[in-house]
Structures are given as structure tokens and as C-alpha cells.
């Protein structure tokens with residue numbers, strides 16, 4: 001599932017960048033901000049259009065860890081250095097790591113301190129992040145992104161829905177502490193948010209438009225496009241153990257992929 005999520009968001013990111021206004025009279029033409037970037041490798045994998053500045057935002061500990069890993073695998077992080085000296089040269093005009101907490105409003109100042117420019121066309125990717133933030137933090141984050149972005153900006157993200165969130169919490173309460181099922185559920189303990197199924201309606205007051213055809217997808221509907229069979233976890237191991245019972249109580253379980261644009 002994670003592979004399809006990344007392939008899909010990579011494609012939509014490149015599409016959004018290609019469609020952005022090009023008449024920006026600054027060396028940086030467009031920005032990409034990877035929110036909760038973790039060990040993301042887009043900066044070294046994707047051929048970004050010229051003048052694309054990449055910012056990766058994650059918690060301070062993760063930023064430090066990633067710097068050490070990038071050095072160990074000989075990945076270029078300073079665009080001014082000679083790319084020939086690296087096993088993994090940068091494929092963007094710049095790469096900047098920002099250690100901050102997206103649950104606290106200081107993240108905007110931290111991002112600006114590292115060179116982010118308000119008002120430029122920007123593509124944001126929040127891949128596997130939003131369900132780890134509180135509902136208020138999600139709303140405040142997305143509204144702030146809209147406020148600081150220029151025309152043509154894009155917001156791409158993945159998110160579980162409310163049915164998935166409630167089902168995961170119910171599973172957790174039954175899982176006990178032993179066994180593989182309890183182990184596979186462990187990381188859902190940190191879930192704080194599931195998005196409503198009216199994704200476009202949720203985003204509209206926050207300044208983002210997801211009303212276009214195909215802007216909101218269930219991850220299960222993008223498997224075939226990437227040549228992979230649907231992922232079916234072995235019975236009893238994955239998150240589908242109580243699927244029918246959970247769906248009766250909490251509604252359908254969906255993992256959304258969203259490709260929104262800044263509202264005009």
C-alpha cells in the first residue's frame with residue numbers, strides 16, 4: 001500500500017509542478033514542501049523542473065537522523081557542491097531540511113528561517129502524516145498552507161477516513177498485548193485523526209479545492225494503475241480482522257489519496 005501511495009503522489013506532484021505558473025521573476029520558481037517527510041527520497045529520485053526548491057519538514061530528531069543517513073549513503077544535500085562526487089546527486093535546485101513540530105504554530109517561522117518564500121507557487125505533500133496530528137492541528141496546518149501560498153499551489157496528501165480511525169481504535173482496545181495482531185496494530189496507537197468522507201467539503205473552508213474529477217481517490221482504486229495486485233493481508237494479521245464488524249459500527253474504511261489545488 002505504501003508503494004502505491006508513493007507512486008501515486010509522485011505522479012501527482014510532478015503533474016502539479018508542470019502546471020504551475022512559470023513567470024515568477026525569482027531564481028526559485030516554485031517550491032516543494034514535504035510535510036512529515038521521514039526518509040522520503042523524492043529529491044534524489046524525481047527530475048524536478050528547473051528552479052524547484054525542496055523543503056523537508058519533520059520533527060527535529062528525525063531531521064538529525066536523516067542527515068546522518070544521507071551522509072552515510074553519499075547523497076548530495078548541498079546543491080552548490082559537485083554532483084559528480086555523490087552516489088545520489090540531488091535532482092532539484094536546492095534541498096533544505098527543517099526540524100520543527102507541525103502541531104505548533106512556530107513551524108511557519110521555522111520554515112521561513114530556512115528560506116521558504118511566502119506567496120510563491122508551492123506544492124505540499126503530506127504523505128502518511130495527517131492522522132498523527134490532532135484534528136485542530138490538521139485544520140490549522142492546512143489553512144495556514146493556503147494563506148502562505150501563491151496562485152497555482154497544490155496540496156497532496158494521504159489520510160485515513162473516520163471509519164478507518166474508529167475501527168483502528170476499536171481493534172486496539174481488543175488486541176491485548178500479545179501476538180502478531182497486537183504488534184501490527186501497535187502503530188495505530190498514535191492515530192489522532194480520520195478525515196470525513198466529504199473530503200472536498202472538509203478542505204473548502206480551509207482554502208483548498210478538491211472538487212475536480214479524480215481529486216479524491218481510495219488507495220484501493222490506484223493499485224492496478226501501478227501494476228500491483230491489491231494488497232490482501234493474511235487473515236488475522238492485518239488491519240482487516242474485524243473489518244465487517246467495524247464497518248457496520250463505524251462506516252466504510254477508506255485510505256484516501258487527495259490531489260487538491262489552492263482555491264482561487
Ligand SMILES: C[S@@+](CC[C@H](N)C(=O)[O-])C[C@H]1O[C@@H](n2cnc3c(N)ncnc32)[C@H](O)[C@@H]1O
Pocket residue numbers: 035036037038039040057058059062100101102103126127128129132133
Ligand atoms: C509514517 S511517517 C511518513 C514518512 C514519509 N512521508 C513517507 O511517506 O514515507 C510520518 C512522519 O511524520 C512525522 N511527524 C509526525 N508528527 C509530526 C509533527 N508533529 N511534526 C513534524 N513531523 C511529524 C514523523 O516523524 C514521521 O517521519
